[in-house]
Amino acid sequence: MSQLTRTHFETLDQDDSLAPMRNEFSLQDGLIYLDGNSLGVLPKATAAHISEVIQQQWGVDLIRSWNCHQWMQKPTELGDKVGHLVGAEAGQMLVCDTTSINIFKLAAAAVKMRPGRTKLITETGNFATDLYLLQGLAKLLGYQVQVVALPRHEVLDAIDDDTALVLLTHVHFKTGAMWDMSTVTELAQQKGALMMWDLSHSVGAMPIALDKVNADLAVGCTYKYLNGGPGSPAFVYVAKRHLSQFEQPLTGWLGHAKPFAFEDDYQGAAGIQQAMCGTPPVLANAALEVALDVMLTVDMHQVRRKSKHMGNLFIELIQQRCPWFEVGSPVSDEQRGSHVSIIHNQGYAIIQALIERNIVGDFRAPDNLRFGFTPLYLKYVDLWDTVDALVDIMTNELWNQPKFLTQNAVT
Amino acid sequence: MSQLTRTHFETLDQDDSLAPMRNEFSLQDGLIYLDGNSLGVLPKATAAHISEVIQQQWGVDLIRSWNCHQWMQKPTELGDKVGHLVGAEAGQMLVCDTTSINIFKLAAAAVKMRPGRTKLITETGNFATDLYLLQGLAKLLGYQVQVVALPRHEVLDAIDDDTALVLLTHVHFKTGAMWDMSTVTELAQQKGALMMWDLSHSVGAMPIALDKVNADLAVGCTYKYLNGGPGSPAFVYVAKRHLSQFEQPLTGWLGHAKPFAFEDDYQGAAGIQQAMCGTPPVLANAALEVALDVMLTVDMHQVRRKSKHMGNLFIELIQQRCPWFEVGSPVSDEQRGSHVSIIHNQGYAIIQALIERNIVGDFRAPDNLRFGFTPLYLKYVDLWDTVDALVDIMTNELWNQPKFLTQNAVT
Numbered sequence: 001m002s003q004l005t006r007t008h009f010e011t012l013d014q015d016d017s018l019a020p021m022r023n024e025f026s027l028q029d030g031l032i033y034l035d036g037n038s039l040g041v042l043p044k045a046t047a048a049h050i051s052e053v054i055q056q057q058w059g060v061d062l063i064r065s066w067n068c069h070q071w072m073q074k075p076t077e078l079g080d081k082v083g084h085l086v087g088a089e090a091g092q093m094l095v096c097d098t099t100s101i102n103i104f105k106l107a108a109a110a111v112k113m114r115p116g117r118t119k120l121i122t123e124t125g126n127f128a129t130d131l132y133l134l135q136g137l138a139k140l141l142g143y144q145v146q147v148v149a150l151p152r153h154e155v156l157d158a159i160d161d162d163t164a165l166v167l168l169t170h171v172h173f174k175t176g177a178m179w180d181m182s183t184v185t186e187l188a189q190q191k192g193a194l195m196m197w198d199l200s201h202s203v204g205a206m207p208i209a210l211d212k213v214n215a216d217l218a219v220g221c222t223y224k225y226l227n228g229g230p231g232s233p234a235f236v237y238v239a240k241r242h243l244s245q246f247e248q249p250l251t252g253w254l255g256h257a258k259p260f261a262f263e264d265d266y267q268g269a270a271g272i273q274q275a276m277c278g279t280p281p282v283l284a285n286a287a288l289e290v291a292l293d294v295m296l297t298v299d300m301h302q303v304r305r306k307s308k309h310m311g312n313l314f315i316e317l318i319q320q321r322c323p324w325f326e327v328g329s330p331v332s333d334e335q336r337g338s339h340v341s342i343i344h345n346q347g348y349a350i351i352q353a354l355i356e357r358n359i360v361g362d363f364r365a366p367d368n369l370r371f372g373f374t375p376l377y378l379k380y381v382d383l384w385d386t387v388d389a390l391v392d393i394m395t396n397e398l399w400n401q402p403k404f405l406t407q408n409a410v411t
Numbered sequence: 412m413s414q415l416t417r418t419h420f421e422t423l424d425q426d427d428s429l430a431p432m433r434n435e436f437s438l439q440d441g442l443i444y445l446d447g448n449s450l451g452v453l454p455k456a457t458a459a460h461i462s463e464v465i466q467q468q469w470g471v472d473l474i475r476s477w478n479c480h481q482w483m484q485k486p487t488e489l490g491d492k493v494g495h496l497v498g499a500e501a502g503q504m505l506v507c508d509t510t511s512i513n514i515f516k517l518a519a520a521a522v523k524m525r526p527g528r529t530k531l532i533t534e535t536g537n538f539a540t541d542l543y544l545l546q547g548l549a550k551l552l553g554y555q556v557q558v559v560a561l562p563r564h565e566v567l568d569a570i571d572d573d574t575a576l577v578l579l580t581h582v583h584f585k586t587g588a589m590w591d592m593s594t595v596t597e598l599a600q601q602k603g604a605l606m607m608w609d610l611s612h613s614v615g616a617m618p619i620a621l622d623k624v625n626a627d628l629a630v631g632c633t634y635k636y637l638n639g640g641p642g643s644p645a646f647v648y649v650a651k652r653h654l655s656q657f658e659q660p661l662t663g664w665l666g667h668a669k670p671f672a673f674e675d676d677y678q679g680a681a682g683i684q685q686a687m688c689g690t691p692p693v694l695a696n697a698a699l700e701v702a703l704d705v706m707l708t709v710d711m712h713q714v715r716r717k718s719k720h721m722g723n724l725f726i727e728l729i730q731q732r733c734p735w736f737e738v739g740s741p742v743s744d745e746q747r748g749s750h751v752s753i754i755h756n757q758g759y760a761i762i763q764a765l766i767e768r769n770i771v772g773d774f775r776a777p778d779n780l781r782f783g784f785t786p787l788y789l790k791y792v793d794l795w796d797t798v799d800a801l802v803d804i805m806t807n808e809l810w811n812q813p814k815f816l817t818q819n820a821v822t
Contacts, residue, residue, distance in 0.1 A: 028471055
């Protein structure tokens with residue numbers, strides 16, 4: 001491969017038809033933000049909309065806003081908007097609660113839908129909350145089900161006719177390694193298990209086709225590639241074919257068939273509405289709506305093409321210019337999500353040194369430097385400049401600083 | 412009792428030392444808002460703070476804000492602030508999730524702390540989510556525990572040595588009837604049961620002394636008297652003496668002892684932190700913080716005195732001037748929270764007619780007209796004007812309108 005130059009990246013930016021999308025986001029001059037896979041940036045329209053929701057809807061219209069501004073309908077409306085991004089027809093998704101809570105709801109429902117089966121299969125090293133919620137459920141149920149967590153290469157072989165549920169994260173939070181949703185879903189279902197996908201690290205970065213791959217259940221987060229804001233509410237998906245048997249245990253009043261009848265006995269609402277629990281977070285939903293509306297203007301296939309291209313170029317630059325690092329992500333873009341991890345045992349200090357230069361990636365113990373590529377607001381030249389900074393840090397700066405050595409000792 | 416006049420109410424306002432607090436809130440001219448027991452009004456400082464959190468903390472400082480702006484610490488900090496309002500020493504409360512979710516966490520923990528006991532006792536007609544979450548838990552556990560819901564006057568006698576948990580709402584959402592927390596807690600504990608209080612309809616309207624009454628567990632909502640904003644996050648309290656055995660099943664990553672170690676196995680954090688589940692909602696927490704800081708400037712005993720006085724005067728006015736209504740709340744202010752229900756079988760239409768006059772109360776089926784008294788922003792004269800409007804509606808307006816008759820037929 002030929003030696004890359006900054007000019008090459010400048011040219012790519014000039015020819016990038018997604019480049020104008022950067023104007024939709026509020027970004028400080030000089031900042032290179034490679035952490036949109038953890039917390040997405042602020043859409044420019046968010047502040048004004050939240051201000052309107054606060055000042056007019058809450059401040060003036062008050063209690064009437066539950067109806068007149070559809071506060072009560074937002075979980076469904078936003079769920080359907082997320083549905084557009086993940087290939088789910090209307091009526092199968094809600095925006096509510098957190099990814100963690102939604103995993104619990106769906107895993108408990110899955111156990112009920114697969115009576116007698118005892119295994120909940122997942123991956124060791126999965127994003128921790130996925131593992132933990134399954135463990136919490138198993139313990140609560142007195143271990144009538146058990147969590148079977150296995151290394152990635154052993155997961156598929158372990159799915160058997162005693163498996164109630166397989167829960168996997170589509171794109172791995174550390175390595176960026178991506179499961180083939182279609183193949184894995186089919187395999188799980190061949191054994192009679194239900195397949196739940198955690199889309200937290202892929203939604204908004206690539207096309208997803210929940211209905212098409214015949215997924216059973218899904219959850220995910222909206223504050224990463226979707227830019228919903230810090231701690232924005234999560235989403236939940238239950239395939240239409242399961243909705244008539246779907247029964248989740250967090251039976252809050254807004255999942256009731258007639259919540260405002262205030263009846264003494266719970267009677268679950270029909271359809272996905274039964275996944276609702278408590279009162280929806282209006283301000284957070286408002287911020288998310290703005291972000292989803294931005295995302296819905298772009299073609300996710302185009303986003304994915306730029307994302308792959310960026311990942312490939314970044315890896316190529318690291319391989320050409322950075323002999324200090326091992327690439328911790330799949331080199332094949334077909335097997336990789338929208339972030340790339342590189343490995344170094346001084347990772348924490350290196351990330352700090354980058355941050356001091358206004359280049360923000362993040363660190364995941366013990367040795368992962370994560371760089372997220374968000375095609376809507378990242379420039380190709382940012383990749384060059386990041387690697388340039390890494391080269392400078394590794395050759396000129398880092399090893400000479402007593403501060404680094406101290407930090408390093410602490411880490 | 413002597414006949415009340417508007418002048419009397421004007422004089423009370425002139426002498427009201429809480430009157431200046433009204434300036435802390437954004438209220439439209441001419442609006443009489445008697446629904447602060449359902450959705451509190453907007454504190455004036457909220458919009459600017461949210462704007463700062465959005466523009467600077469999210470927009471500029473981005474991912475760094477989890478540490479530099481204490482986003483991660485807010486659940487604990489806000490929990491301790493709520494603790495000041497409800498008589499809980501630091502380290503026993505968190506702000507997180509919804510009241511519904513928190514009921515589930517604590518009820519499941521209670522079942523575990525009282526092994527072998529099978530009854531979860533609550534009140535029929537309790538706020539529905541309290542009933543529903545207990546039912547959801549019982550069903551999930553295969554009815555190793557059962558929900559025993561009884562009319563109010565039968566609840567206390569039913570508590571026995573097979574009772575794991577008693578869950579009651581301190582102030583009833585419809586009638587405003589108030590339990591004596593100290594007496595009921597002691598009675599439950601004499602039978603070895605754990606006592607959980609739902610403070611949703613009392614917090615922010617009166618002094619509460621969770622530690623002093625020896626409560627075991629508590630939950631509550633922050634968007635009513637606390638003015639945290641629509642759908643703002645809830646709180647959870649576990650008495651210090653229970654924290655070492657406390658174990659809740661929604662074992663999300665932020666309840667882990669070392670969340671950023673991303674270990675495969677859940678190990679609950681020490682103390683109340685284990686009640687955390689997923690990522691905190693930063694914007695909602697920011698709005699709540701402003702509201703709590705306003706509330707913390709006032710003496711809750713003074714708030715309660717004004718609240719009682721308002722309730723008493725309202726009932727007196729209804730009795731003097733409104734022969735059409737039955738009072739649906741306790742007449743004794745010692746047994747009543749901060750809202751008053753009046754009963755009429757045309758309640759829905761009457762509330763609509765009031766709303767057309769910019770007087771906002773609410774309706775709860777089948778016949779409750781609810782009026783909430785929020786001492787921080789309500790004037791005494793508002794009570795007079797509300798009852799004046801009711802008299803006018805009942806004598807001059809309502810019965811002559813075809814629109815009303817139609818609405819009524821539908822209702």
